[in-house]
Amino acid sequence: MAANFKALDRYIARQIEAVAGYFGHVEWAAIDAIGRWQVERGIGGNLAEIGVHHGKLFFILALLRQAGERALAIDLFKDDGLNTGIHAGRDTAFFDNRARLGIALDEQEVWTVDSLTITPEALHARIGDVRLFSVDGSHAYRNVLHDMRLAEAVLADDGVMIVHDFFGIGWPDVSVAAIHLLTEMKDRLQPFLITQYKLFIARPAAAERYRAMLATNPRLRGAILSERTMFDRPITLLNLARRDLLQRRIKRKLGFYPKKL
Numbered sequence: 001m002a003a004n005f006k007a008l009d010r011y012i013a014r015q016i017e018a019v020a021g022y023f024g025h026v027e028w029a030a031i032d033a034i035g036r037w038q039v040e041r042g043i044g045g046n047l048a049e050i051g052v053h054h055g056k057l058f059f060i061l062a063l064l065r066q067a068g069e070r071a072l073a074i075d076l077f078k079d080d081g082l083n084t085g086i087h088a089g090r091d092t093a094f095f096d097n098r099a100r101l102g103i104a105l106d107e108q109e110v111w112t113v114d115s116l117t118i119t120p121e122a123l124h125a126r127i128g129d130v131r132l133f134s135v136d137g138s139h140a141y142r143n144v145l146h147d148m149r150l151a152e153a154v155l156a157d158d159g160v161m162i163v164h165d166f167f168g169i170g171w172p173d174v175s176v177a178a179i180h181l182l183t184e185m186k187d188r189l190q191p192f193l194i195t196q197y198k199l200f201i202a203r204p205a206a207a208e209r210y211r212a213m214l215a216t217n218p219r220l221r222g223a224i225l226s227e228r229t230m231f232d233r234p235i236t237l238l239n240l241a242r243r244d245l246l247q248r249r250i251k252r253k254l255g256f257y258p259k260k261l
């Protein structure tokens with residue numbers, strides 16, 4: 001039976017624009033396509049993010065949950081005063097947005113904690129094996145290394161780890177830490193997809209399957225895919241077609257996307 005993704009469709013089509021966050025259309029199209037494909041292929045597991053901010057990406061993960069699956073939001077949930085304007089209020093915005101979107105989360109699915117204090121064992125006890133794990137917490141070298149190690153420790157055989165700002169020019173230590181970790185774990189992790197800000201990583205045995213899926217996925221029909229190499233292995237580069245980006249911009253101007261949830 002086909003999974004019911006009505007709430008996810010609504011979130012991606014209209015509501016996501018009203019949640020402050022740090023990634024764009026091409027990324028949410030990729031995460032949406034990968035998460036749904038996992039469900040269609042019977043790839044089970046839980047969903048997790050370190051670094052949730054106002055929940056923009058995490059709500060995709062929560063809405064991808066199937067029966068028996070859980071999501072886990074890990075963050076300090078503390079306003080550091082550095083995020084101003086629409087990005088202010090890390091202590092409350094995630095909880096307000098969750099309530100407005102009507103996304104049910106139980107106590108175990110939200111973890112207010114410094115991720116540096118989490119051990120792989122504690123994480124596994126809390127969430128088990130994970131099929132989609134977004135790493136987007138502190139962008140300091142030590143934290144990225146630690147958070148990617150945590151994500152790897154619970155990543156399911158067919159799971160995907162997503163590292164934010166690998167290509168963000170403001171965050172060189174994210175790239176350095178990720179390269180060190182990926183080099184150390186080259187037998188266990190293989191990047192398979194590049195988007196504007198994010199690097200998508202799978203187990204080496206699954207990487208080609210994900211690349212083949214991206215090339216034929218009807219949800220990415222309008223996208224531009226090309227091949228590059230990374231660590232001497234093939235990797236897919238994903239961009240959205242100009243027309244899609246323009247359409248979105250025009251709709252935004254016309255007020256198609258509500259500014260508030």
Ligand SMILES: C[S@@+](CC[C@H](N)C(=O)[O-])C[C@H]1O[C@@H](n2cnc3c(N)ncnc32)[C@H](O)[C@@H]1O
Pocket residue numbers: 020021022023050051052053054055056057058074075076077078090113114115116136137138139143
């Ligand atoms: C770039 S924002 C995340 C953006 C979010 N993924 C989105 O979809 O828009 C980084 C987040 O990491 C959190 N963070 C920073 N250091 C952390 C730590 N040591 N442990 C847990 N969370 C941390 C911050 O509170 C912040 O919410």
